[in-house]
Amino acid sequence: MKYTGMYCLRQWTLVFLGLLLCSRVGMAQQNAETMASAEAAMLEKIYNASLTDGAAYEWLRYLSTRIGGRLSGSVQAEQAITYTKKELEALGLDRVWLQPVMVPKWVRGKAEFAYIESTPGNTNNVPIRALGGSVATPVGGLKAGVVEVSGIEDLKSRDPEDIIGKIVFFNRPMDPTRINTFEAYSGCVDQRHSGAKEAGMLGAVGVIVRSMNLRLDDFPHTGSMSYGDLPVPQRIPAAAISTNGAELLSTTLKLNPDIKFYFAQSCRQLEDVESFNVIGEIKGSENPEKVIVVGGHLDSWDLGDGSHDDGAGCVQSMVVLRLLKKVGYTPKHTIRVVLFMNEENGLRGGRKYAEEVARKGEHHLLALESDAGGFSPRGFSFDCSPELLNQVLAWKPLFEPYLVHQFYAGGSGADIGPLKPNATVLAGLRPDSQRYFDYHHSDADTFEAVNRRELELGAAAMTSLVYLFDNNPPKALPPGSE
Numbered sequence: 001m002k003y004t005g006m007y008c009l010r011q012w013t014l015v016f017l018g019l020l021l022c023s024r025v026g027m028a029q030q031n032a033e034t035m036a037s038a039e040a041a042m043l044e045k046i047y048n049a050s051l052t053d054g055a056a057y058e059w060l061r062y063l064s065t066r067i068g069g070r071l072s073g074s075v076q077a078e079q080a081i082t083y084t085k086k087e088l089e090a091l092g093l094d095r096v097w098l099q100p101v102m103v104p105k106w107v108r109g110k111a112e113f114a115y116i117e118s119t120p121g122n123t124n125n126v127p128i129r130a131l132g133g134s135v136a137t138p139v140g141g142l143k144a145g146v147v148e149v150s151g152i153e154d155l156k157s158r159d160p161e162d163i164i165g166k167i168v169f170f171n172r173p174m175d176p177t178r179i180n181t182f183e184a185y186s187g188c189v190d191q192r193h194s195g196a197k198e199a200g201m202l203g204a205v206g207v208i209v210r211s212m213n214l215r216l217d218d219f220p221h222t223g224s225m226s227y228g229d230l231p232v233p234q235r236i237p238a239a240a241i242s243t244n245g246a247e248l249l250s251t252t253l254k255l256n257p258d259i260k261f262y263f264a265q266s267c268r269q270l271e272d273v274e275s276f277n278v279i280g281e282i283k284g285s286e287n288p289e290k291v292i293v294v295g296g297h298l299d300s301w302d303l304g305d306g307s308h309d310d311g312a313g314c315v316q317s318m319v320v321l322r323l324l325k326k327v328g329y330t331p332k333h334t335i336r337v338v339l340f341m342n343e344e345n346g347l348r349g350g351r352k353y354a355e356e357v358a359r360k361g362e363h364h365l366l367a368l369e370s371d372a373g374g375f376s377p378r379g380f381s382f383d384c385s386p387e388l389l390n391q392v393l394a395w396k397p398l399f400e401p402y403l404v405h406q407f408y409a410g411g412s413g414a415d416i417g418p419l420k421p422n423a424t425v426l427a428g429l430r431p432d433s434q435r436y437f438d439y440h441h442s443d444a445d446t447f448e449a450v451n452r453r454e455l456e457l458g459a460a461a462m463t464s465l466v467y468l469f470d471n472n473p474p475k476a477l478p479p480g481s482e
């Protein structure tokens with residue numbers, strides 16, 4: 001009996017513990033559900049505020065149509081700094097400041113001019129734009145025979161005798177079979193970046209590069225290039241030709257390999273000048289020493305007005321702080337917006353910001369950049385540990401009503417890359433990429449090319465992600481960051 005009594009007691013104890021556990025599990029489940037529905041409600045508030053009372057589009061209108069292209073060191077870049085600082089101050093943030101940084105100053109000079117000469121006196125003008133960082137042609141321009149190559153590998157395989165004294169024409173197109181157009185861009189941008197260095201070493205006199213554009217049109221797309229440590233005499237002028245121009249040049253060359261190409265450009269590199277990153281923040285109510293940063297780059301190329309690249313990312317990042325205030329959310333961690341200077345031709349702003357973060361020993365829970373155009377947001381890419389990615393993936397259902405569903409491991413953004421040693425998660429907003437390279441770095445990148453709803457939806461998606469990180473900070477912090 002004694003044994004049976006003990007047995008019964010044990011049984012009842014087990015039943016009791018089981019019930020307790022069930023109720024605890026039930027409560028935990030209920031808590032999780034309550035939390036998820038509170039978070040869903042917050043996302044709805046954020047989206048509604050962005051779509052009914054957004055500021056991104058009007059800020060972008062001013063930046064694009066009243067200021068315009070904002071190349072580092074230009075008057076427009078200075079105006080953009082003053083304007084965005086003033087707008088951030090008007091939001092009533094806890095702190096707004098400018099972070100000084102020295103930036104390179106490259107100027108385009110007079111409008112470029114180019115033609116294909118099929119036979120002496122028989123010419124066809126083609127649109128070109130100097131690549132950023134290029135030297136000028138000799139005064140009066142440069143005329144030479146042309147060697148077409150499909151990339152740097154192809155150039156290196158040629159008989160060096162065929163390159164000396166020629167203009168090298170890099171004509172590798174972006175791969176149209178890539179669904180993510182950024183992959184197509186990465187696949188051939190080396191010819192723009194290093195083509196002149198490689199061709200200069202072989203004795204070429206100039207370089208013409210097919211524009212990084214999947215569409216056939218008449219807009220040349222500029223972009224950064226570098227001579228590396230090539231001696232000055234070997235530095236040859238480099239320009240982008242429009243995709244239609246590239247097709248015409250290639251066809252003409254096939255008909256007659258002895259045609260000549262002429263181009264003239266007067267760009268030059270000046271001394272570095274002082275510029276600034278524009279920074280604003282809301283201090284965290286519980287852990288102000290931990291920072292969540294959102295940003296884009298304030299500089300742009302001088303062609304077009306830099307609306308998609310990256311005016312859109314700047315105003316969306318500013319909106320994150322505005323929206324959190326609008327919906328009455330009090331952040332636990334410090335939420336900071338950084339408008340980085342000089343992404344396009346130097347990355348000095350991104351490096352400077354990361355340098356200061358390291359110097360102060362600040363830790364960033366999340367750094368999120370928007371630098372892929374102001375198109376419909378499709379998701380986010382995350383540069384973090386697999387455990388953290390799993391944590392983030394649990395939020396995916398919250399974004400599904402907003403058609404934001406691509407969460408994947410991948411790169412983040414050029415400006416926040418240098419922050420990696422001091423950040424738990426780096427992330428990039430991933431909008432639809434199909435039209436981005438129609439505009440990127442060209443005269444076509446203007447305010448009219450941005451759709452208001454798409455822009456504000458991107459801002460809402462970013463605000464939602466920032467809110468979720470603030471409300472559920474990553475559990476698996478790297479050692480030493482707690």
Ligand SMILES: [Zn+2]
Binds near residue numbers: 297309310343371
């Ligand atoms: Zn950009």
